[in-house]
Amino acid sequence: MEELHRFLDGKCKISNNILTGIMALDVLFRHKPSMNYATGGRSFFTNQGSRALFGGVEVWQGYYQSARPTPRKMMINFDLNATAFYESGSLVQMVVKILNKRTVDDLRRIQDGDRPKLEKALKNLKIYVTHRGENASKRRLRITKLTSTAATHTKFEVNGVQKDVATYFQETYNKCLQYPFLPCVVVRKETCFPMEVCNIVEGQRYMRKLNEKQTADMIKFTCQPPSVRANKITQGLQILDYRQNEYMQQFGLKVSNEMAVVQARVLPAPKLQYHPTSRDASFVPNNGSWNLRDKKVATGATLGSWACVVFGSERDYPQQAVQKFLRELITTCQDTGMNIPNKILPILHSNPQGDIEKSLKQAWVRAGNLAKSQPQLILCILPNTGVALYAEIKRVSDTVIGVATQCIQGKHMFAAKKQYCANVCLKINVKLGGMNSFIDPAQVPFITQRPTILMGADVTHPAPGEQNAGRPSIAAVCASMDAKASRYAASIRFQTGRLEVITDLAEMVKERLKTFYQTCGRKPERILFYRDGVSESQFKKVLEEEIKAIKTACKSLDEKYNPTITFVVVQKRHHTRFFPMGDRESDRTGNCQPGTVVESIITHPFEFDFYLQSHPGLQGTSRPTHYHVLFDQNGFYADSLQTLSYNLCYVFARCTRAVSLVPPVYYAHLVCSRARFHATGENWSDTDSTSEGPGIANYAVVKPELLKVMYFI
Incomplete structure (x- = not known):
């Protein structure tokens, strides 16, 4: 404990003794609840107020608790949790x-x-x-x-x-x-x-993947506005009653019953820029969101060769309705600054249960023949939200044909709303190599003053369960291509399942540095690398191996090439939540305002980390993102990295609101999710397919021409 106190005071580095001390505290205050309640991980669950989900499963309210080292003291991170149990x-x-x-x-x-x-x-x-x-x-x-x-x-x-x-x-x-x-x-x-x-028997956790209906019911149960969540956390503390815990008393441990009050500040929103001919070409968004009215995309792509495939019969999807939607989409895309010289396109009807590959190839040929040029896009209208059809469309278009696809649900096609078409236009524009908006260069000096590349990396692992044995983990790196940091390109690798360190990172970074050089003719002098999905126990290993890989990539391009590197771990999976003290500090959903930063009291005892809640609340309680700098050669100070990270959250290509995660990492996450669909022989129809998952050899690679654009949006 003496060594732990020295660590909290910033007088020594983390060691095995300190980790053991923290673990002992964890065991100590988890001991009593684990004797009285059903447990799972660091949470315990009670069936008071449980609610039935679909299919013999019910959701129980849970409470998460974990000992956290913070400056000068230990704290308990206490939060709500919920999980599925079998009905007894x-x-x-x-x-x-x-x-x-x-x-x-x-x-x-x-x-x-x-x-x-x-x-x-x-x-x-x-x-x-x-x-x-x-x-x-x-x-x-x-x-x-x-x-x-x-x-x-x-x-x-x-x-x-x-x-x-x-x-x-x-x-x-x-x-x-x-x-x-x-x-x-x-x-x-x-x-x-x-x-x-x-x-x-009561209290058995349901460990399988929830289906769509169960997931929707679960979200309804867990989605609570901040005020309700804060009250439930207080109730949970009463259930736990640390004061009456005899084991904690024997150790002389006292825990405050009040939530920690922390100092926060709200960063100003950046100035965004659209095309200079827009009526509203540059502006500062209000409350983290804006719309496309009077705005044209910064760089509009030209869409000359395309086709539409309707997965359904002509009786269910009449030609008239399809054409009405296409007219609205074309008008909206042109109003938003895209160029569509070819307004007449082939429309094919296809059986959603049929040969998808054949239908898409046919559409590709028809588009090419009509426009007398290489097809750029296939628009797909889907009858349902099921994974199977969507996954097959993406597998074929990304890895077999090498053409961008844009999927649209049938119900949205019939409505043909302008707002919906505008959202689709944002996605189509970047899929064809366009750029939607960018931050005023004066507000991101770190990127604009010297050639700087932003990279985001993520690894997704197969879900737990025997049917996922043998499936690979998927690693992705997304990197900016120019000084505006709005356009990104991706590298993907499949590696041994559950391996957190990115095995082939050196080669992936090399690919991204080359693309940056080809796009703007300059070598990046600085690398800002955001890394997602790393738990604290893996920090040391990931830092050592991945920094080494980034440096190796630079050296392999040129022995003298030595850009400065900053390596930041980005975490979303944590249980820290912020509740505003009063109405003045909150947005209309009762959450903290976008741009809220917390950098003291609940952070690491002495390392460079902060919490940033960059997005406006939609529903429930917003989750801030935790940024932890593990390595920095660029001399960032707190405000400069916080401001840059927050500003970047305003240029996520597919929406007109600030997002909760810096785009390089968000894109890497999307690339990993998409790559799941690139397996041949995958059974998407059943959430619990009994067959063993496809191995690394079954995953196809994305066509090189798509990797240069944001096909994954």
């Missing part, structure tokens, strides 16, 4: 919910296709039996599988005689089965029980 009670009722039936009677005809789904959902679930009195119901059993036959036809041997389960229960327990048509559950080696004598 009757197993039969659970089966009704999993198969989405109305009553148990509807289960008389369990389809053959439903059986594997059901077995998969119930496997490893803990149950207890209700037909053998109190003592038996205390024993916990785990389901291993279902029988392939109903209870009336599932036979086993008793004293040399074959009996079915239903008859055995009638004779042994005088219990006539209500649902003899249901299969039995198998526990341990080969012990069978009818479903109706089984109950589900």
Whole structure:
């Protein structure tokens, strides 16, 4: 503890002793709640006020707590959390919910296709039996599988005689089965029980991926305005009651019941610039958002060769409606500063369940023939929001044909609203190499005074679970291409699953430095590298290996080339939340105003880090982004890096509002998400596909011509 105090006072660096001290504190104040509540990670959960989700799952309220070192003292980071649990009670009722039936009677005809789904959902679930009195119901059993036959036809041997389960229960327990048509559950080696004598043990976490309906319900449960969240956190502290925790008393530990009050400041918004011919060519946004009225994009792309594929029949998507939408889209794109010489384009109808690759290739050929030039874009109108069709369109267009695609939901096509078309236009423009807006160069001197490249890197890992064994992690680096830092290009690699350090970073950085040089004819003299997705335990390793890789990349281009590097870790996955003290400090959603920076009291005891809430609130409580500088050769001071990072949040290409994350990292994240769709043989139809995931060899690479534009937007 003495060493920990020295660390908090900034007198020594982090060491194993200090980490052990922090962990001991974590264990100490987690000990009592873990005896009384269901736990998961650093959170504990209570079923008070739980709410049912779809399919036999319910969401429980949870509380997260973790010991955090801050300047001169230790603090507890306490926050709300929520996670999914299996509903307890009757197993039969659970089966009704999993198969989405109305009553148990509807289960008389369990389809053959439903059986594997059901077995998969119930496997490893803990149950207890209700037909053998109190003592038996205390024993916990785990389901291993279902029988392939109903209870009336599932036979086993008793004293040399074959009996079915239903008859055995009638004779042994005088219990006539209500649902003899249901299969039995198998526990341990080969012990069978009818479903109706089984109950589900309470407090089992649901570890599978939630489906769309469950996710929507979960968001409704967890999305709370700041004032409600703050009150619930206070209630959680009362449930925990640190004052009455005898284990903490024995260690002489006291914890304040009040939230920490911290000093914050609000940074001014930057001046944005659109095309000089716009009526509103340069302006300072208000409250973190603005619109495109009276504005033209800074550099409008020319769209000459394109086609439209409608995934649906002409009866559902009449030609008239499609053409009306296209007219509105073309007009909006031209009003916004794009150039569309070719207003007549081929429209093809295609079966959404059919051969997508064939349809897109056909559209590509038709577009090229009509315009007598290389096709630039295929507009796709989709009948639903399902992943499967979207994923296949992106796989084919990104890795097979090498053409940008813009997907549009059918419902938006029928509405053909100007606002929607303007948003689509922003995306199309950058996909074709245009630029939407940029920050007034005087306000980003770090980028404009000397050639400077901004890089963002992210690694996404396969989701936990056996079906994801063998899937790779995906690493992406996105980097600016010029002094306006509005256009970015990407590099992607697939690497061994769950590996946090980017294996091929040197080669990726080299590619991005070359592109910068080809675009503006100058070598970057400074590199500002934002790195996403690194936990604190990985800081040292990532810093050592990735800085080395960046330097190697520079040396491989020219032995004397030695730009200055700043390496910043960007974290969104943390439990720090800000609540404004009064109405004057808050925006209309009750959150802190965009541009709020906190750089003391709750930060690292002595390193260079800060929290920045750069976006205006939409719903719920906003999450600030944590920026932690691990390496700096560019001599940044707090204000200069905070201001630059905040200003950059205003030039995210696909919307007219400040975003919560610096764009280089946001783009790297989008590139990783998109690359997931580039696997051949992936089954997108089922969120829980049983097949093992595709390995590295199954992922196709993006065509080089697309990597130079922002195809991933």
